[in-house]
Amino acid sequence: MTSEADTRANYIDPALKAAYWQSCNIIREHYFTDGRKMAAGVRGRRCFVDYLLHKDNRYLAVVEAKKESEHPTKGLQQAIDYAKKLRVRFVYSSNGKQTYEFDLETGKGDYIEFYPTPAELEKRYAGEITDLSQELRNIPFHLEGAMQPRYYQELAVHAATDAIGQGKSRILLTLATGTGKTFIAFQIVHKVFQARWNLDKPGSRRPRILFLADRNILADQAINTFNPYEKDLIKINGKEVRKRNGLVPTNAHIFFAIYQAIAERENIDGYYKAYPSDFFDLVLIDECHRGAANEAGSWRAILDHFSNAVHLGLTATPKRTDNVDTYEYFGQPAYEYSLKDGINDGFLTPYRVKRVRTNLDELVLTSDDLVIEGESAQDIYKVEDYDKKIIVDQRTELVARTLLDHINPLDKTIVFCENQNHALTMRDMINKHKKVQDPHYCVRVTSDEGKVGRELLEKFQDNDKDIPTIITSSQMLTTGVDARNVRNVVLDRTVGSMVEFKQIVGRGTRVFDGKDYFTIIDFRGATNKFYDKDWDGEPEAPEPVTDNLGELGEPGNTGEPEPPAFESEESSPLTDPSVEPPKPRLRVRLGKNRELKVIDVETRYIDEKGRPLTVQEFIERLITQLPGLFKSVDELRQIWSDPDEREALLNKLMQAGFDKEQLAALRHMFEAEDCDLFDLLAFLAFEQPMATRKSRADQVRANAAFFDQYQQEKAQQFLHFVLKRYEQTGVTELARERLPALIELSGLGTTKDASMAFGGKPVHLLTAFKQLQQQLYC
Missing domain, CATH: 1.20.1390 (PWI domain)
Known part of the structure; x- marks a missing residue:
């Protein structure tokens, strides 16, 4: 009986050779994803194509091989899905005897007798690329050691350089948090740098490039990525300007700045005005959703000044509101790569959700409760009112004890609190009940912490250090924290914005050895946003943070005095004596007779779209998978009785999205901890009564x-x-x-x-x- 390998060797290879395809233009058995992360270090199936045809650094076609005995288009749909991921227009599916061609652009297909030649196929793409685009594509990536770009990084770079080659002046790249946007930006810069592209006279000089960020930590991370061009880069800030007796630096090709450092301030002209409007050829705007498209913002004034330059925006997910519309400014993204794609491809870490409910989620005050400060203004306080309308430290203590019970002691954890004071109380309560003695086990990191907070954050980000283990914060850590080993994201705050919620989820998605998943522990019901129609697995960026001091609010980072600023999560003090000061928040100590307890902890696992499954959905999903694994109780018994066949069945269940931990959780749901997993499967599939192991x-x-x-x-x-x-x-x-x-x-x-x-x-x-x-x- 012939196999797919026979089809490739006996039919497809000779047919491609007859169409003048050479080995250098064919990638065989091309694997381009890592496979979704599963439990115990296991990976899901990797995406691969039998043949990937390419020429001049462009993927041109996918060829799917089938056995001679199978229908020639049996694997067509999967090949189309993979072609879409690879941005390939043409798909061929063949059993050797017949070959089917499908054009993704027209959506039509038909059988063909001969494969097109490389020149013929390339001509079909001819209208999409210019000479400059091709020149930029042909410049190799700058790679060190064994590093290779991921497929989506390569496609994003080519999409951006193609747009530059086509003369587009506003370009947007949208990629999920943790997918390497700065690496992509560096490769784009490297290509235009090597091509000596510029807006005056291409080839005459190297371009001048401005990398614009809104936080020092983001700018500094980018500078580290651009280290191969260390001699060609400089950072624009007050310190650098003072070194030059008030003159802005111009003796470089790649300039880094946070917009707060170069924008106009009260009685101070912005440094950006010291540069001619045509000084820069390319402006890269990191986290461009934060205000680059806001006509009233400092971002916009800087970009308008350099309006002749090509503006390339980088973001997690574009923001679309009345005053900041990223699409209106940049146009549709040249390339998009979502959180959902990153998780399914295995480049990002999947998550699970633990929804925690306590008996204080609704609170009615009684005469036994002591009002320490303020006045009660309502009969019932709900979970979203805590630390906004009412402060109850005993509830924060209950949350702290509970989260410690649900994490491993040395798992890196970020706790998002309602505001800075709440973050302080949470830190103190965690330290009260922790089992690790180190004084820096749990720390608060907010803008108030300044230099000390930034140093603690750097230690938290160091994957070789266990301490600090837990960070409490409010809004400051929703972006800019590249900590790959975060195992828990704890939500004890209401999250009103889907934008912010998606970015918070992104804090845990970075891949790290031994990290099969991360856990979102939710005390406020914020994870209900997973069921919102706006949740599609693609993270959006958070609301702009009006912290003019930069990351963690340290004035010294920009090199010049800063105007007063307040973290957006807090109200700024009112200095106008005619304005009545705000009333103090209600602070209460609950009566001694109250029993404070957790009433429910529900674990939910996600599906391939990033949506947590309810218990009922999880069970139904499993039941629909079982008939494809065994047809009867006797067949299941036969499989389960053999350790090798049983392990193979468990692996099939894992590939279907049900790992051993999830199956153990399922036994807990059915109060079947004393039973064998065999009995649970037989019960779900065939309603067989369960027996205990004893x-x-x-x-x-x-x-x-x-x-x-x-x-x-x-x-x-x-x-x-x-x-x-x-x-x-x-x-x-x-x-x-x-x-x-x-x-x-x-x-x-x-x-x-x-x-x-x-x-x-x-x-x-x-x-x-x-x-x-x-x-x-x-």
């Missing part, structure tokens, strides 16, 4: 004939030991790889000693191990 083990123990076939007492003792371990721990004890450990734990000696007890050959030991399992599930 009853199964006792049934085997009562079968004297089974044990009597083993003459040596040591052999019988070992089998009884395995039964006991199974009864206590579960089916994991019956895996083939557990056998050496079970031998050692039983006191039987070495594997050789155990083999002697079962007749002298290892195969006899393994046979007995399998027969024991057959007895368990008969």
Whole structure:
């Protein structure tokens, strides 16, 4: 019987050669994703195409090979999906005897006799690329060591340079948090730098480029990425201007600045005005959603001054409101890559949600409760009122104790609080109940912390350091925190903006070795936004932060005195004596007779669209998968009785999105912790009654004939030991790889000693191990 490999070797390869496709223009078995992260370091299926045809640094076509005995278009739909990801227009599907061509642009397909030649296929794309675009494409990426760009990074760079080559002056790239936007920006700069592209006379000089950010931490991270061009870059700030006796630096090609440092301020002209309006050829705007398109903002004044330059905006997800419309300014994105895509491709970490409810989610004050400050203005306080309308430190303490119970002690964790004072109280309550002695185990990082806060944040971001472990904040850490090993994102604040919510989720998505997922622990119901119609798995950026001091509010970072500023989460003090000061917030100490407790913790796992599944949805999803894995109870029993077949079934369940941890959670939902997973699957698929592990083990123990076939007492003792371990721990004890450990734990000696007890050959030991399992599930 012929295989796909035979089709490739006997039909497709000769046909491509006849169409003048050379090996240098063909990538065979091209894997371009890492596979979705699963539990225990397992990965889902990687996306790959049998053939990827390319020429002049452009992907031109995908070829899908099928067995000669199969229909030629059997794999067409999957090939189309992959072609869309790779931005390929043409897909070919062939069983060798017939070849089908599909054009994604027209949406039509038909059978063809011969493959088009490289020149013919390239001509079909001819209208989409200019000479300059092609020149920029042909410049290799600047890569160090074994580094290779991910497919979407390569496509994003080409999309941007193609747009530059086509003469577009406003370009937008939209990529999820953690996908390497700064790396992409560097490669774009590298290409135009090497091509000596500029707006005056291409080829005559290298371009002058301004990288504009809104926080020092973002600008500094970008500078580190641009390190290969260290001699060609400089940062514009007050310190640099003072070094030049008040003159702005001009002796570089790549300039970095935060807009606060170069914008106009009261009685101070902006540094940007010291540059001729045509000084820069390219302006890169990082996190451009924050106000680049806002006509009233400082961003806009700077961009208007340099309006002749090409403006390239980088953002997580464009913001669209009445006063800031990123699309109106930049146009539609030249390239988009969403959080959903990043997770499914395996380049970002998936998440799970723990929704925590307490008996204080609705609070009615009684005469036993003590009002410490302020006056009560309503009968019922709901979860969204805490730390806005009413402050109850005992509730914050309950949250702190609960989150400590639901995280590993040294897992990096960010706690988002309602405001800076709430973040202080949360920090203090966590430190009150923590088990780790280090004084910096939990710290607050907000704009009030200044230099100390920034230093603690840098240590938190260091993946080689365990301390600080927990950071409490409010809005300051929604962006700009590149901490790859964040395992928990805790929400004890109401999140009104979908924009901000998506960015907060992005804090945990960066990939790190051993990090299979991160957990969103929600105390306020903020994760209900996952069910909002606006949630599509693509993170949007947060509301603009009106913190003129830059990251963590440190004046010294910009090199010049700063005007007073207040973190956007807090109200600024009122200095006008004619304005009545705000009333103090209601602060209450609850009565001693109140019982403060958590009433429910619900764990929800996400589907492929990033939407958490309810318990009912999770079960229904599993039930729909089971018929494809086994057709009857007897078939399931046969599979489950063999450790190798059972492991294969568990792997299939994992690939379908149900790992061992999720299945354990499912047993908890059905109060079946004492049962075997076999019984739960049989119950869900066929409504079979569930048996406990103890009853199964006792049934085997009562079968004297089974044990009597083993003459040596040591052999019988070992089998009884395995039964006991199974009864206590579960089916994991019956895996083939557990056998050496079970031998050692039983006191039987070495594997050789155990083999002697079962007749002298290892195969006899393994046979007995399998027969024991057959007895368990008969």
